Amino acid sequence: MPAFRQVGEKQLPNPVLCMAWSPKRDLIALANTTGELLLHRLASFQRVWSLPPSEYTGKEITALAWRPDGKMLAFSLGDTKQVVLCGVEKAEILHVFPMQSFVTCMHWMEVTEESSALNSFYNSEDESKHFLPKLPTLPKSYSTTSKIFCEEKSDEILNLLGDIRLNILVLGGEDGFVELYAYGMYKIATLGGVSGTCRSLCLSSDLKSLSVITEVRSVDNNPEICYVQLDTGLLSDCLPEVTRMARKFTHISTLLQYLHLSLTCMCEAWEDILMQMDLRLTKFVQEKNTSTQVQDEFLELLLWGQSSPELQALLMNQLTVKGLKKLGQSIESSYSSIQKLVISHLQSGAEALLYHLSEVKGMSLWKQKFEALGLDSEAIEGAITAVGSFSLKANELLQVIDKSMKNFKAFFRWLYVAMLRMCEEHVPPELNKMTQKDIAFVADFLSEHFSENEELFDRKGKYFNVERVGQYLKDEDEDLVSPPNTKGNQWLMFLQDSTHLKDSPLLFPSYPKKSLHFVKRMMENVIEHCLQKPAEVIGKSVKQATFLPLYTVPDSSENTPRLFELPSLWNDKKAKMHYVVFCMPEISPCKLYLLRKGTDPNRHIPNSVMSIDLSHHPENTDDDNEEEAQSHYVYNCLDARFYDDEMLTVVLQGSEEQSSRRVLAQLPLASSLGCDTEFTWDPSQRLDQQSSTIPCQGLVLGNQWRELENMKAQFVAVNGIRKVACVLSANLRHIRVFEMDVEDEDDEGADSQNASADQDGLETTTNSQGQGEESLEADDEAGEQGGEQKTGEQLESEEALELS
Template identity: 85%
Template sequence: MPAFRQVGEKQLPNPVLCMAWSPKRDLIALANTTGELLLHRLANFQRVWSLPPNEYTGKEITAIAWRPDGKILAFSVGDTKQVVLCDVEKAEILHLFPVQHPISCMHWMEVIEESSTLSSFYNSEDESKLFLPKLPTLPKSYSTTSKIFSEEKSDEIMNLLGEVRLNILVLGGGAGFVELYAYGMYKIATLNGVPGTCRSLSLSSDLKSLSVITEVRSVDNNPEICYLQLDTGLLSDCLPEVTRMARKFTHISTLLQYLRLSLTCMCEAWEDILMQMDLRLTKFVQEKNTSTQVQDEFLELLLWGQSSPELQALLMNQLTVKGLKKLGQSIESSYSSIQKLVISHLQSGSEALLYHLSEVKGMSLWKQKFQPLGLDSAAIEDAITAVGSFSLKANELLQVIDKSMKNFKAFFRWLYVAMLRMCEEHVPPELNKMTQKDIAFVADFLSEHFSENEELFDRKGKYFNVERVGQYLKDEDEDLVSPPNTKGNQWLRFLQESSHLKESPLLFPSYPQKSLHFVKRMMEGVIESCLQKPAEVIGKSVKQAVFLSLYTVPESSENTPRLFELPSLWNDKKTNMHYVVFCMPEVSPSKLYLLRKGTDPYRQIPNSLMSIDLSAVLSHHLENEDDGNARVRPDFVCSCLDARFYDDEILTVVLDVPEEYRGRVLAQLPLGSALSCETEFNWDPSLRLDQQSDAIPCQGLVLGNQLRDLENMKAQFVAVNGIRKVACVLSANLRHVRVFEMDVEDEEDEEGESQNASADQDGLETTGEGEQEAEDEAEEHGGEVYQKTEDHLESEEALELS
C-alpha cells in the first residue's frame, strides 16, 4: 500500500503557471494564465479566495513566493513590471513596488541566527512604540485608501514587517537582474554582473551565499544552464546592523506610503464646489457692461447697502440665498475635513518620519558598524531637512485653512444678510448686529481676495482666486497663485536680517512659493536617494565565487513553462549546504544529478557531484515488488520529469515509466545512502558538465514503498512541502491537479481526525467559495463527476470546450 493518500483532485478552467505551498499552513497558492491568483486549501482542494487582475497589478503573473511566516504572499507581474505583496487572510494588496525588469523567479527566506548579540537586539529593537503615538487609521470614506490599506487595520506598518527576525525577498529576472528586499519591502542590494536570465535562486539562511541558476547564451547561440554561487559575506558579517537598518528603512518606506495616501484623502476632501465662487465672479466680470471693479461693487454694498443691477442679478439669480447657504456649509465641511487630515495624519506621519530618520542618522555616525553598509550621514541629514520642510508646509496649509474659514464665515454671514434685505425678507436679529470691527474684517477680505488678476486669467481661465486652499493640493510644478502674505511676520524679518541664521543648517527651508504636493515630491526624492545608497554599496560587495556550466537546453523544452522546469535549488539549514538537482535528458535521460555546495562559497565539499540511475532503482523495485516473480526488460528506461526537495534527505519526483509497467509515478527518493558517496568527481572547469558526464559517480538507493501510480493523469510537475507533509501534482497541460498527503502510513486515522481542526486553526474562511466553484463546474459540465483522463481533456480542448 502506498504511503501517500490522495485528498483532492480538480480540473481547472485555466492553465496554472506557478504554484507554491504555504510554509505554515495547508494552503497552496496558484497563478494562472489569466493573471488570477488563487488560494486553495488542502482538503478537497477547496478554493479559499481568488484575486483577479486589476489596474494596480496586471495580467501576467510570472512568479510567486510566501513570506516565511505564511501571512503574506508576494507575486510579480510581468506586463506592469511590479512586485505585489498580498495579505493572505483577506486577499488584499498591502504594498507594491516597481522593478526594472520582468521577474522570472523569486525566493523569500528567513535568517536563522541565534547569537546572543542578535537576541538582545531583537528584544530592544523597536523602541519607537514608547516614544511615538500610534498612527491614526486612514479614513475609510475615501476610495483610494481601501485599495491599499484596509480601514480595519490600526497598525499597517507592523502588519507588513511581521516578526522582528530578518527575512529577505530575492528577485531574479532577465539581463542578469537580481535584487534583495528586506522584509519584502526595502531594497538592500542590487547585484551586478550576474549573466543571462535567472531561472531559479536561493539565498542561504546564514546569508553567506546566494545560489543562482541562469540561462546564458553561449558563443554558438545555444542556451546553456549555468550554476553561480555569489559571495554575500557582507550581509552575514553585519547581520545585526543590516537588520536594524532594514527595519528602520522599512518603517520609513511605509510612512512615505502613509503620507502619500493621506494627501490623496485630502485631495478627495477638497471639493470642486469650492471653485464656484471664483467661476461665478469671472462670469460676472465677462457679462457686466460697467467699468467698475468687482471689489468696488461689493465694497459699495458693504458700506452703503447699495448694489448695481448686475451685482444684484449675480447674487439673486446665480447665487441665490439657498445656494449661498449651501456653499457656506460645503466650504466649512471641506475645510474642516482637510484640517483634521493635516493634524492627525500628515503631522503625526511627519513626526514619525523625523524620529526614524534621526535614529538612522545616529546609526550612520557609528562608522565602525554602519559605514561598510553605505549609510551616508550627509544624505540622511538632507532627508531630515526635507521632512522638516514638508512639516512646515503642512503647518502653513493649516494657517491658510484657519484664516480662510474665518474670512469665509464673516463674508458669507454679511452677504447672507445683504441678500435677505434685497429680497425684503426678515433678517434674524442675531445676524443683524455687525460691529465696526466686523465691517473692517470683511472689507480687508474683499480688497485682498476680490481683485481681478489678468495674469491668472491666462493661466487658469478665471480672474479670481478667492479660494486659497486648493492651490496647495494641486499636483503641479507651478508656483502658488496666491502665496501667503508674510509682511507682518516678525520671525521671518528677524531671519532675513540675521546673517548667521539665514543659511543655518538648523533651520528648515520653507519654500513659500511652492505647493504641498511639490514639497512632498521633493521630500520623497531626497529620501529615495538616501535609501538607495546602501543597496548600491552592498550590491557592489557581492562577488561571484563559483561559476559552473552544466548543460545546453534541449530544443524540445522551448515550449515548456520555465517556472517549473529543473534545475531545482534547496537550502539545507542544518548542514549549511546548497543542493542543486537537475537532469540532462539529451545525455543520459534516466539519470538524476545532485550537486552539493557549502553555503560558505570557499568551503571545499568532498564528493560534491553524484548521479542516481532511476532506471536501475525502479527496475530493482519492480522485480522485488511481486516476490521476485516479475522480470524487467534490459532496455527498460525511466526518466525524471520533475524533482523537488521534500526535506533535507528526501527528494520528491515525478517519473515517466514505460506504460506497460506503470505510466506516470509519484515517488519519494531517500537520499541518505546516495549522499554518503565516496567517489570524487574531478571537474574540468573548461568543459560543460554534459561533456564530461561519463565520469560522474553513480549511486544506488532503495525505493521502499514510497511511490504511487498516477493513473489517468499525464503528470509532469510537482510542488511539495515537507513540513506540512503535502504534495501537489500538475499535469502536462497545466490544468489537472492532484493533491496528496504524504507520510500517512502510521497516522492515517489521526490525520483524518485532525484535518478539520487544522482547517479551523489557520484562520481563513472559505465563505462558501469552494462549494460554489464546485457547483459551477458541475453545472458547466452537465453535472458529471469530472474524473476524465488526460486524453479526453485534450480532445475537449481541441473542440474548444473548457
C-alpha cells in the first residue's frame, strides 16, 4: 500500500502560476495565466470561488501569500504594479496599494515573540472604542470600488488588521526591491543594499533577520543565485514600539481610505442635473437679442410680475412648469444626501483621524522609545493641522449647503408661482402668499447669483455659477469660482486685527478659496509624508550580515517558471534557524543541498551546508531479487518544499533511462542536519566551487514515498500543519492532491472534522456566487471531457502533447 492518500485529481483549463495552502484550513489558492485567482477545497479538489481579473486591478499575477490567520490573501500584479488584499470569505477586494517596482515574491509572517510590554499593549488596544463612535457604513447604492465599509455588521478596521499580534507582509522584486508592510497595509521599512532580482525571501519570526534568495548577473554575465541575510535587529529590539506604531498607522491609513470613499459617494450624490440651471441661463444669454442683464430681467419679473418675451420663452419652453418642479426636487434631494454624508461620514472620520494622530504625537514625544523608529513630532503636528483644515472645509461646505437649500427653496417657490400665472393656471393659496421679507430674500439671491461672469466663459463655455456646492466637490486645482462671502465676519475681523493670533500655530488654516477635494489631497500628502519617515529610518538601519553566492543558473532553465523554482526558504521558529534547500544541476544533479543559518546574525551559531545523495538503495536485503532490483534508483530533485521543521517534501525524477519515473517523498531532516561533520564555506568563492568538500548523507526514504504514475510531476506545495500536499505537472495544468499522514486515522478523522467545520463556515458565506461557482465547476469538467474520469494513459498522452 503506497504512502500518502490521494484525495483529488484534476486537469485545469489554464496553466497554474502560483499555488499556496492556507495556514489554517484545508484550502489551496491558485493563480493561473489568465489572471484569475481560484480557491479550492481539499475534498475532491472542489472550487469554492474564483476572482476574475479586472481592469481596475490587473491581469498578471506574479506572487501569492496567505495572511497567517488564513482570512486574507495577498497577490501582486505585474501589469499594473499593484498589491491586492482579498478577503477569503467572500472573494472581495479589500485593499489595493501601488508599488514602485515589479513584485516577484512575497512572504507573510507572524511575530511569535512575547513580552510584558506587548501584553499590556494587547490589553489596551481597544481603548479608542470608548472615545470614538463607530464609523457609519457607506451607502451601498454608490459604486465605491471597495466594499469593506459597506457591510452592516463588520468592523471595517479589524477586518483588515485581523489579530492584534503583529504580522508583516514582505515583498521582493527587481533591482533589489524589498519592502515590509505591517498587517499587509502600512509600510514599515524600505530596504536597500540588496542586489539582483529577489527570487524568495523569509523574515524570521523573532524579527532578527531577513533571508533573501536573489538572482544577480555575474562578471561573465551569467545568472547567479545568491543567499543574502539582512540584519533587522532594530525591528526585534523595538518590537512593542513597532507593533504599537504599526497598529496606529494602519488605523490612520484605513481612515484615509474611508474619507476618500465618503467623498466619492458625495460626488456621485451631486448629479449633473444641478448644472442645468447654469447651462440654460448661459444659452439664454447667447440667444437673446436684448442688451439687458439676466438678473435685471428676473428682478423685473419679481417686482412687476412682467417678463420679456425672451425670458418667458426660456421659462415656458426650456424649463417648463413640470421641469422646474422636478429640478427643485432633484436639487433638494442631492443637497440633503451630501449634507448627511458630510455630517455622518466626513466629520466622524476626521475626528477619528485627529484622535489617532494625537496619540501618535504623544508616542513621538517619548523619544527614549520611539525616536529610533523615526517618529517626527513636527511632521505629525503638520498632519494634525492638515486634518483640522479639512474639518474646517467640511464645515464650510455644510454652511454653503444650508444657505443654498434655503435660497433655492425660496427662489423655486416664487418662480413656480410666476410661471403658473404666465400659463394663467390656478395658483394654490398656500403658495400665493409672499411677504416683503420673502421678496427681499429672493431679490438678494438674484442679485448675488444671477450676475453674468465673463471670466467663467473659459470654463466649458459657462457664464453663470448659480449652483455653489458642486465647486467644492470638483477634483481640480483651480480656485473656487464663488468663494463664500466673509464680509462682516466678526471672528475673521478679530483675527486680522490681532498680531499674535493671526499666524498662531494653534489655529487651523482655512484655505477659503480652495475646494474640499484640494484640501483633502493636501491632507493626504502631509499624512503620507508623516507615515513614510519611519519606513526610511528603519530601512536605513538594516545592514547586510551575510552574502553567499550559491551557484550559476544553467541556460536551459531560462524558460522554466521562476515562481516555483528552487531555492526554497524555511524559518524554524523553535531552533531559530533559517534553512535553504537548493540543487546545483550543473555541478551535481543527483544531490540535494541544505544550508543552515542562525536567525540572529549577532549570535555565534555554527553555520553548515549539507548534501543528500539522491541514490536510493534497498534497506531490507531479505526481499526477493525483483523488489531489490527495482529499488536501485538514482534520482534528480525537481522540487523541494519544507513540510515542517523536521521534514522536507520532494518531487524526484529517475535519472537517465528512468526519467519518466516520478516520486513524491518525505525526507527527514534530523539525520542530515544532526550530523557531526560541519562545513564552513569560503565567502570568496561560490558554493558550487566548494561542492566537493561539502559533507554528504545518504537518501533515507523508508515508507514515506509514493510513485506518481501517469503524471509528469514537476512542482509541489505543502502544508505540514494541515498535513496536505498538492503536486503540479510540468505543463502546469495537471494537479493531484494528497493527505500525507494517513497512518494516524483517529487524529486524521478529528482533523478532517475540524476542517469540514471550517469549510461549512466558509461555504455558508459564498451564497449565490459560491453556488454559481459549483455549476461553473461542472461546466469546466464537461469542457475538459471528463476531467477526473480520464484514465492515466489519457492524462499522460495529453501532457506529452502539451510538452511537445
